[in-house]
Amino acid sequence: MTLLVGAPVLLPLLAGCLYAVLGWRPATAWLGAVAAAGSLAASIALAAVTAEGPRQALGGLLRADSLSAFMLIVIGAVSLLAMLASPAHLAAESAIGHAGPRAARRYGVFTQGFIAAMALAVLAASLGVLWVAVEATTILTAFLVGHRRTREATEAAWKYVVICSVGIALALLGVVLLHYAGLNTRAGLHAEAGVAAGAGLDWAVLAGNAAALDPGVTRMAVALLVLGFGAKAGLAPMNAWLPDAHGQAPAPVSALMSGVLLSVAFYAILRVKVISDAALGVGFARTLLLVAALGSLAVAAALLIAQRDYKRMLAYSSIEHMGLLALGAAIGGRLALMAVLLHILGHGLAKSVLFLSAGHINLAAGSSRIAAVRGLARRAPLLAGAFGLGLAAVLGLPPFSLFASMIGIVRAGFGSGAGAAVGWATAIALVPLLVVFAAVARHAGRMLLGSPQAAEAAEVSEVPEVLGVPGVLGVPEVPGVPEPGDRAGAVRLPRTAAVPLVAGLAAAAVLGVWTGPLRPLLETAATIAGVTP
């Protein structure tokens, strides 16, 4: 049992060690994908095992219940997509001289460590260990964000580490205060639960005895925890790092960060919310989450309207979706939480496909400016199709699962159980959602349709100062990609790069019409996350 619970952490850790020893070479390039597939299989097995109840490992340090198992499946699925795309990405990067063997080795080590830290975060039984794992993800991805060493990359990495570390430090203060409240309960939590030393931060124990926690201290702790983990989840007000980091990281890392890292931080908020609801009633966490949700949606909508960079566009779309998740969690109850969890999975799949295809577009166009990409549908039909369908998915169009989950969240918000304030908040949230829809659809139309030549004219007239940057004007710099002129600059996608794009979209579409065996897992996980006293 210990092995099964530990496998999602151990497999990537092992792969990371192998990368450290052997380096990134043709023989080891697929190691990450193998580890991710193994983790995914172990997570599915774990989901089956935990259906009857939570399982412990390592002397109570790790605990897996249905919610952890579901999050592990999301991590496994998204990291599988990212790792399948990594060999082609690194090959293209090294072809244009951006990544040498040392950089590739570092990429292998850090991505695997990153995945292992995320798996540890959702398996941790103690809020303290959860905190340590989430902070570890910041450290492990810092060099991946700054791998290009340009001014932009260094700035993005600096902001990322400082804002996330400080934000998450607030969460640590929350952990400390919750520990204090747990040790000084009215009913004597420790004696009652008979917990061993070191279990004072176990979230199951805290949630079980939450009624005895001091309300004053718990209120401070919950507010700090939601603010701190919210910073890492990209929720307003501490989301300034997100577009910079997502824009600068390599495409597969952006996919991992947007697809799962944000959701893992959000998972921490879900765990805190269970404790908060039991200790303070549902109102307190709901108010915090509603403010964060509406703030994030407003920020995303405002900055998407005039967005000029398509990677940043995707990043702001992630902020929007985190806002939606926060809205769903604020609504609470089993139905809303089921929609939230399905949304996490659907968003993870669709957004990784988007970031991966954005990486290919960036390589072909040499710039991440929307104006530099025109007529993609004619030059690269497969890539444009993946990008367009991915955008359709994150905008909530059927048949993708995000359609079902967005409808689910909104319906739960207008449902009778949640109260009038939540209904109003849901209604207000629809406004930024519509703005986002219109803005993203307009940008997508420009990038995918239109004639390729228009890009050059637009680029020259709009930004004369970037003329020195190689590859701008939509002229491909990648060897193997033909010059514009023969077939208007067609871009060929390597076959290994196409597989994760198609697979991710197919999975998101299938989930939209048929959740199948995932449904009972979603139900039990939502019951755990949405438990109301």
Added chain:
Amino acid sequence: MSDSLYAQWLALACGAFLLAGVLVLWRRDLAAIVRLFALQGVALGAMVVVLGLRQGSVHLVAVAVGVGALRAGLLPYLMRRALDTPRPGGETAADEARETRPLVNVATSLLAAAVLALVAYAVSQPIVRLSPDPATRAVPVALTVLLVGFFVLVTRRRALSQVVGFLLIDNAITATAFLTTSGVPLVVELGVSLDVLLAVLVLQVLTTRMRAAFGGTDLDELRELHD
């Protein structure tokens, strides 16, 4: 250890802790700021030793030595190295080693620290009320340092000042943990220390890269990315 002696030693350690934090606002010389930070680490270690002696816990005294070694020894050493890294031309060394243009001047900063102390006392009332003893009564001191750390973070414009701001926040949280509950569980404490150490290492490397890319560590230069 008698009650009054314990209270006095604890107050002394907490006073030194607070003073070192506030004086960071006063000095502009980055090397002096690092020395003040090391002094604060010593005060934090002393605070935990006093708590350990009071409870007769060898374990806590051992943890105190570890905390002190990290925060008064290793972290200041790393920051000194970030400060001493030879720079490729550009700004003069004297200019680089000082906080030349803080957003808020020194006098106003010290006044702000006083206001922050008041806020910290107001905010920490529920914490003190839950279990009033000499140690928890000192929590407002830790929270003051936390707010001062935030203040340093947003008003100082050198990369190293921001690192110090972050570490002041972290020191304050560690102090809060020891004052309220004699520390978080050991696994968590070890993980937190490791994370902080690695975060500082990462920031040190990024500082070096920032010098290479921007020719200095003035954070106002960081404006490539915006919408």
